[in-house]
Amino acid sequence: MEAQIQVLFLPFLACLILTGIHVYLGIHVISRKVIFVDIALAQIAALGATVAFLMGYDPRTEGAYWFSLGFAVLAAVVFSLTRTRHERVPQEAVIGITYATASAAAILLADISPHGAEHLHDLLAGSIVWVTPAQIAKTAILYSLLGLFHLIFRRRFLQISLHPEEAYAEGVNVRLWDFLFYLSFGVVITSSVQIAGVLLVFCYLVAPSIFAVMFFDDLRSRLLTGWAMGTLVSAVGLYFSYDRPSGPTIMVGFAVALLIGGMMRALLRSARPAQALAATGILVALLAGAAFAFERYRHPGGVPSGAADPDAGAQDVVAPAGAEPEHQVGEGVAALRDALRDTHANVRARAIAGLEKSGDPRVLHDLADALHDQDAGVREAAAQALGRMRNRSALPALKQSLANQDEDPWVRLRLAQSVAALGDLDGIPFLLEVAAKGEGALTRLEAINTLSRLAALDGPAIDDPAGEAAQVRLRALRAWWAAGRDRLRFDARTGTFRK
Amino acid sequence: MRPMGLARAAALAAAVMLPEASAQDEAPPDRREVEELKAQVQALRDQVQALQQQIEALAKGSVAPSPPAPESLPQPTLAPGQPVAAGPTRSPGLMNPAISGVFQLIGNTSLAGRDDLNGFDLSEAEVAFESTVDPYAKMNLYLSFPADESPEVEEGYATTLTLPASLQLKGGRFKSAFGKWNTLHTHAFPTVERPDALAAFFGEESLTNDGLSLSWLIPNPAGLYIDTTTEVGTAREGVSFNSDSRALTWTEHLAFFLPAGDNATVELGGTASGGQTGPTESLLGDLDAAGLTETLEPDDRLPSNVYGLDVTWKWKPLQQNTYRSFSWQTEALLSRRRVQALDPGLFLTESTVGSAGGYTYVEGQWTKRWKLGLRYDLSGFPDSEVDRLWGASGVVRFIPSEFQELRFQAKYTRFNESAALRFGADDEDDTRLFFEWIPVIGAHGAHKY
């Protein structure tokens, strides 16, 4: 919990700052009935950032900021110019078109760059969690200055928003004040978009103000309500967003809060308050339940914890047993080849025996593949079979497996035996290694006897790998190898190496 | 800012935000992805070519190195037990729900000569479906086909499987979690018929709700199973909550499971339920007799509450649990409701009526297939403070396998005078003998403990 609070403290501060100025601006915007202008300006600022991105400026640098601001200022000019006294073309339409154009332009431009999509995503969803103290400080100072500016000239600003007719009548230069308004708007939005992303900015502008406007008529009450609601929802939203995207989570929080506000408003106006209260209570409980369920629906089968879950979504742990009975391995190379892909290692091993018996050289490739089987028994059988088939084209595969140092001592033994049996000198050093250090007395025994046969050394087969005779034989073999390794040649008729 | 404008603005805002949001989900294939796909296809082409070369080389007998497997292609090795062919090979009906069917053949006779209930009855057939809906929920559906009435849904509910905080939500039509016996289906009763108290308080159908039930497993440091269930819904039953106004009925049930050693458990439960009820039978009868059915409208929304307490002790020795067991279950019910009556001056008067009832049932098993049970019933009636009855029954259960059961029950019931009138009985007592045969087919799900 503490770690959570620490991590989320900075974003919470950022949210507070955003709430402060956005609520005020939002109330203005709602009074002017041009809701769209927020998101249009935000999108235009985003378009500016995209252009900057294309020109090589990283989204968080100064360059990108000035680009955004420039675009926003331009938009501000356009909006202030298009507000006419007698609205023939409703300003909303203009703003809507501007928004659509800006979005389309951003998409097109982002398409040019290979990382454009991510960049767009970042702009939209924002990354309020990664806000730095420097950014917060900068934004706080800027917004305070702007707030001061609006405080000083509040009467004028309120007049042009709430009572434009009055303003026109008094001969006020509405266009100029409008421009100033949209300019401050643009500055705020640009800075906010950098921190919080387009959608969240729009939310902060609109949601708390709508909430406030639903209940109160005078500016002070609206401001206070909006600030309270914004702060509360930011806190709750951030709390729930510990390991989810914060922006969208806060937005959902706003939506829920608005819904609740709407219900409360309906309640307060209803004729049967107790009944309505009851209904609201049930609705709230159900919503909470639905929200919980919704969270679960997004993470089926696993609890999203703080730690990263590398297998999220994968159906990892195991399906029921493949309860196929072991089946007969059929005759015919085709059937044997199929059996090589059976789930049971026994069947695969038997298939290898069958393929070896078939003598068909085309099966060498299948046997070579079986050298990489997951089961050590199958690998061993494949290695043995390849050696017994006496076909030298198997050598490369065998030597490669040999070089890979299989973890099973018997597989290593068989590989070495087969390589040597096919006449390649590379098998001998491996056999010597197994003879000396192989795990399990039996492997050592077999290695010694195989080597003895290949070197055509005189003497009976060794019986006891730990005995004196085995040591003597090993020394003899080592000597034989050391002496003749450059000059040995394979005699296919006898199956031995001779000088 | 008028509400309509507000709504419009909100709608417009939604229209604006939706495409943005959905654009994120359905992002068109990234150029980068396409490049990667192209690279993969090229690698595949290379490998195919190399393989073809190798085959030719093998055919000629010369040596060609096997091509190294490119990193992007998966290795064709198999983990033991993983089927090669995708998809289940066992049966085509693999996604079908588990279906089972049960019926009860009941034969009974009354030694007091109340022949109206004599004879054999295929009293009820039930078809049950159970399956998981999706990773989040499972569903149970029980269709009941009573002997001479139209078929109905006895229970049909979905249960969530993935809610957090040890919660489970059930929605649909389900038997209310009132006490222990109320949730049982007729074929799962230990005896042939339900205890008189339950029949008197909830009618012949048990307390069934159409609604929602939220159950919470309360975490506690002792690691005990403590469950609280809250239900809200429209009750479908004929006695305690039978208001026509479709008012909501709520039920709250708290259960504690306490282990008593390795071999036994004790369960303690408390239930409270509240809702509304309409005029009683006797009031309607009186109004009819006085000819006042049109003029006087009895209240249809009288408050009614039923409370219950249950204690269950189950002993099943671990090693021999199929051969020996013992259980003792007791439930007590209390009803308080407002009742209207027609007073001699032809006015509707109201009063609060309280009544109580309960049962205690003891069952023992001494061999794999036989169980013996004894039950004592005591019951008042919710709409009357004077009617009362008590009963005692003994039941023998023969269970040849998990899928079949025969029951023989003898029941002695004694009514007091007013209760006898209610049942239209001449005598004040009755002895009945029951026989029941219950076969089950299909994949009947596991029963709760």
Place this chain on the structure above:
Amino acid sequence: MTRLHRVPCRRSLCAALVRSSIVAALAALAAVPPARADARVKVVATLPNIGAVASAVGGERIDLTVIASGTQDAHFVDPKPSFIVKLRSADLLIVNGLDLEIGWVPPLTQGARNPKILQGGKGYMDASSGIRVVEIPSSLSRSEGDVHPYGNPHYLCDPLNAEIVAGTIAEALKRADPAGAGVYEQNLKAFVGRLHEALFGKELVKLAGGSKLSREAMAGTLDAFLDGTSIGGAPLRKHLGGWLGTMAPFRDHPIVTYHKDYSYFAARFGVRVVDYVEPKPGIPPSAKHLEELIGRLKAGEARVLVTRPFVEHRSTDALAERTGVVVLTLPIEVGGDPQATDYFKLFDLVTERLATAFGGEGPAPKGR
């Protein structure tokens, strides 16, 4: 007379709302995850044998709970609510699979409010994955008794299957607790090594290597290997020890078991099951069947009867009395006998008692 004004109904509704909001509030509080003091992986195993293997692989890193007791019949465990509480906080549930627990695990998992351990969740592990299952019925009907539709589920009666199960458990634990992957791998190797030594004898394992012997045994070619390879002038078979060594002299000896649960053991250790006390799985012996069995036993077709601690004695006592057959009550799970405290001691006990019982009867009687 007009309708009387109703207030109490709203009151009861409001009361319900107060109640439900209190419950909802408490639920919200409970949603705050408690600080995890214990970092061990919470593993719940349904049966004691699985628990024994899991404990060997998991070691100190897991907190293991086993639901069934060793003296219980695994088909008929009661799904007590105390198990639900344990499952609620479990990270990994290991079931035997093959529908052995179909009668009691679903109510537990579905009531446990723990989506991890539902089938298909990342904390659900079926230990039968990878096991070669025998006796899969080609047709299914309850007229054949309580058949297991997916085959015989008592696969842990064959110690080599414990090797497979240990591997699967190690994989599941590595997934649940990646930090402990090294420890699990080590424990797995230690367990498998100990298993090989116990099954084949230390000497043979030193000579031929445990994994080689294990895979020859799984392939059914162990006999050929032991007889066909010689060392020190004698066939390898001379060095066979462990459980297989104990049972080797009693190859092909016939036994009767109560329930059809010894198929895997019989296949591995070479005993031959000639009949069952239950005429069909789950059906108690009828008089007719007992008479038939008595006839066969008297004719000497089998001299040892293996029964379980959770099964009734009347039939087996009657058979012992009428035919003189030796009745052995052998545990099938760890804990089924006071001496069977872990998986190795379980097989020590079983093989010793069987060998003693067979040893008294001379060479194997001819089978049918």
